[in-house]
Amino acid sequence: MKKILFLLIIVLFTSLLNGCNSVDKKPFNIMEKRHEEKLSFRIENIVLSKGFQSTDPNVEILKKNNNLKLLASLGIVESSGVTIDKITKLDNNINIYINRLLDEGKVQLAIPQVMIEIQEPIVEKLESLNFNIINQNYEPIYLKFNKKQILNNIYSQFKISSNTIPTVTLTKPKDTIIWNISFQNIYDKENYKSPLINFNVKVDALTGEIIDSKKDNISSYIDDGHLLDYIPSNHILYKKQEVNKDGEFEILWVYDIKTNEKHKIYTSKNKIQSALFSPENNYIAILESDNKESDLYIVPKENKIAYKITPTNYLQPRLMKWKDDNTLYFINIEENRSTLLTYNTNDNEHKQILTIDFKPEEFDFSEKGFIFVQGIKDTINKKIFISENGVDFEELDIGFNSKFYDENTIVYLKNVEKENKNILQIYNMESKENKDLDYNISNYFLLNNENIGFIEKNTCNNDYTLxxxxxxxxxxxxxANINSDKIYYDQANNIGYIALNPPSEENKNPLIYSIDLSKLAISN
Incomplete structure (x- = not known):
């Protein structure tokens, strides 16, 4: 009986112990069974980026209002796209599960960027959250050097300078990865005579080693100087600033495009404000100033001797334009009156045409009338006046760089201050209608009876499009894409003439080049 009682006590004690063990283990079992909490989400956008500025995977918090918005950059992935399998949360960890896609013919190297909105409240502080990108069917490609490091090495090694963004692609031929970098219209610092080049480079993305490079010259040096005028496919007029023991001088030169010869035309200790070929290239008109008075000169092509033609009673000529090969229009500007005059090269006589009571900053004329442009303080736009008889003036609009396209059409630029751009206005004097070209136009010029050339300032690059x-x-x-907003354009030969100040050059004069525009492809 005692044995039976003893056994019963042992069994009861064992049962009690087992009961205690099951209670103690309950919290432990709950921890073992904890699962990641699935979060509902919405994908706003997926982009295969080829910027390659940062190549490591990362997650950026864009905003947290009612819902958390994230930008997940997945690093370099070889794919045709990606999908998000799920997003989960465990404590302060948010896990984003990614699958890559491999659609045939669409696979490429890029950085998938996914814009995500978490549609459930996140109570934790943003700075305490950890984001994990879980790659389920791929491994991202890690490179030793990113795009910025590769470009800095190229700039240093090849001594080039660029004011535009190069085209950069990443490819994977066989088992290697290659940076393909294409520069357009950049400076080769080691080539003074032909500094503008297109440049293509291939770099091993895993080692940083340069595999191949090719420079393609697109320019030819003409001379140092400031461009003043141009006769298409014929001559360029420019000036140089020079200093010697006798002082500072400005020298006028003519470059013959057909023979590549340069001729000195005129030298002055004063400032050459402007110089213009006559329409048939028989004369050059020169306007110079000594800060107090101005003078006009005519240089005949046949003898290249400068003749002063400033009228005795009009000592402040400031603006000039040729009407035809024998008639030069110019404006004498005084404090309270401006006078439009002409000079005839055949009889060496001046003639007063009209007077106005303001100081024009621009003017033009046609058989049907005149344009005068009056400045407005602290604004880009100016008042544009037109007159058919030189007596009655009508304010057309505000703008600048106004010209007659033909007898009935006026073109001018107008600054749109809110949009920080200039648009080209085209006004028909007969119908009184005005239409515009809605580009950000830095400059324009009349090409022929049918065409206008204009130059647009590009938004992303520090360059222009012609x-x-x-x-x-x-x-x-x-x-073509060009790197100056002033160009003389030879349409027949697709050549441009520009004056540039190359980087690090200490020179009073810019450098004048001809450029093969066929080598400057347009970026879409």
Missing amino acids: YRYNMSQGYVLPI
Whole structure:
């Protein structure tokens, strides 16, 4: 009986112990069974970025209002796209599960960027959250050097300077990865005579080693100087600033495009404000100033001797334009009166045409009338006045760089201050209608009886695009990307003439080059 009682006590004690063990283990079992909490989410956008500025995977918090918005950059992935399998949360960890896609013919190296909105409240502080990108069917590609490091090495090694963004792609031929970098219209610091080049480089992305490089010259040096005027496919007029023991001088030169010869035309200790070829290239008109008075000179092509033609009673000529090969229009500007005059090269006589009671900053004329442009303080736009008889003036609009395209059409630029751009206005004097070209136009010029050339300032790059606009048919044709908003354009030969100040050059004069525009492709 005692044995039976003893056994019963042992069994009861064992049961009690087992009961205690099951209670103690309950919290431990709950921890073992904890699962990641699934979060509902919405994908706003997926982009395969090829910026390659930062190549490591990362997650950026864009905003947290009612819902958390994230930008997940997945690092370099070889894919045709990605999908998000799920997003989970465990404590302060948010896990984003990614699958890559491999659609045939669409696979490429890029950095997938996913814009995500978490549609459930996150109570934790943002700075305490950890984001994990879980790659389920791929491994991201890690490179030793990113895009910025590769470009800095190229700039240093090849001594080039660029004011535009190069085209950069990443490819994977066989088992290697290659940076393909294409520069357009950049400076080769080691080539003074032909500094503008297109440059293509291939770099091993895993080692940083340069595999191949090729420079393509696109420019030819003409001379140092400031461009003043141009006769298409014929001559360029420019000036140089020079210093010697006798002082500072400005020298006028003519460059013959056909023979590549340069001729000195005129030397002055005063400032050459402007110089213009006559329409048939028989004369050059020169306007110079000594800060107190101005003078006009005519240089005949046949003897290259400068003749002073400033009228005795008009000692402040400031603006000038040729009407034809024998008639020069110019404006004498005084404090309270401005006078438009002409000079005839045949009889060496001046003639007063009209007077106005303000100081014009621009003017033009046609058989049907005149344009005078009056400045407005602290604004880009100016008042544009037109007159048919030189007596009655009508304010057309505000703008600048106003010209007659033909007898009935006026073109000018107008600054749109809110948008920080200039648009080209085209005004028909007969119909009183005005239409515009809605580009950000830095400059324009009259090409011929059918076309206008204009130069647009590009938003992303520090460069410009040259276009041709057909007035009668209304179409716009892009020609080339260029790095100056002033160019003389030879349409027949697709050549441009520009004056540039190369980086690190200490020179009073810019450098004048001809540029092969066929090598400057348009970026879409």
